[in-house]
Amino acid sequence: MSFTTCALCPRLCRSACPVATGSGREAAVPAVIAGTMLDAERGNVPAALAREALTLCTDCGACQEHCHLHVPLPQLLREARAERVPRPALEPLQPIHGTGDWIAIESDDRPFAEALSKALGKDVRKWRTSDHLGVETLAYPGFEERLERIRGRIGNGRVVVVSGGVARVLEKAGVGYQWLHEVVRDLPGGDGSCALGGNRPLACCGAAGPLAAFHPDDAERTGRVWLDRSEEWVVRDARCRSHLNRCGGTVQDPLDALIARVMP
Ligand code: SF4
Ligand code: SF4
Incomplete structure (x- = not known):
């Protein structure tokens, strides 16, 4: 499987992609990213531009979910990042x-x-x-x-x-x-996440994947769109909690509720 199908697609999953929606950037539309990568594979795009395109992604899987052909674009992007984007720093496993x-x-x-x-x-x-x-x-x-x-x-x-x-x-x-x-029973559930599923205002809040590290402004814009759309002040995923609070939100997760309940 290559980027060809997505590069030729009339951007059908555009509205499902949280980065395209949240950043408002044409360059973040999944079909445009695929087109850039097809050009990169043909040697027509500089390596830096290919890295830029590959990292405009939270690896949320929404494009594949909404694809009429079920093209595994998230996996293609993941594999291409492993080849073209330097490995992020890795913390040794703690005891x-x-x-x-x-x-x-x-x-x-x-x-x-x-x-x-x-x-x-x-x-x-x-x-x-x-x-x-x-x-x-x-x-x-x-x-x-x-x-x-x-x-x-x-x-x-x-x-x-x-x-x-x-x-x-x-x-x-x-x-x-x-x-x-x-x-733990009776903790608030709140909005789901790209890792957890469930209802959410966008497929991802912008916290996941390479987006936040490589494009923090776009990640923040995506987070603000989530906050605008959400009617909840609780999110289930601690990553979303941290990111959305950095984006100006006031959100909590089940761990906040547990700590408030059991800690002095
Ligand atoms: S994942 Fe499907 S809908 Fe999205 S760009 Fe590729 S072919 Fe089009
Ligand atoms: S995996 Fe998510 S963020 Fe990445 S291109 Fe697909 S919909 Fe957009």
Whole structure:
């Protein structure tokens, strides 16, 4: 499969793409990105312009979902990024601290493991990651070894997550997990995310994929469109929470609700 079908497509998935919609940029329309990449493959586009096009994406999958031909454009873009965009920095896997069957994967500075332990009345181990277990390098060579190490560290632990990035890595590793709002009853659900599914005002808020690192202004514009469209002030994915608050929103996620409930 190549970029040809998308490059010749009359932009049918344009309105589904959160980056095209949120940034308002013609260059971010999936068919235009594919056209740029087709030209790049023919040697007609400089490498920097190809990288620019490839990173105008949150890897949300919406184009494929809305495609009448089900073209796997997100996968084509992922593979092309692994070839043409330098690998993002990768944090070494941190040790898991504590005892007990449960493992809370902390992806920001909030005391997730402690709050979950109080809510469940059980010991909860803490696993800290500042890059969502390296989700942005998932398609790059060598990630399989990291997945093997992740499987080894988790073993038979019962994993609970709040980050869509972490969830994507665990899925790739074939490791079972639950979202916080599935484990603790009566937490608010709120808008879904590109990793979690569910109802959302845009396919992605702009937090995921290479967009935020390479095009922070476009990521912020996308976040503001989400905020304009949303009638919710709760989002399920901690990545969306951080990003939307950076975009001027005042949103919370289930972990905020849990901390407010159980922490002194
Ligand atoms: S994913 Fe489908 S709808 Fe979108 S540009 Fe490609 S062919 Fe067209
Ligand atoms: S994966 Fe999402 S952000 Fe990327 S081109 Fe498709 S719809 Fe746009």
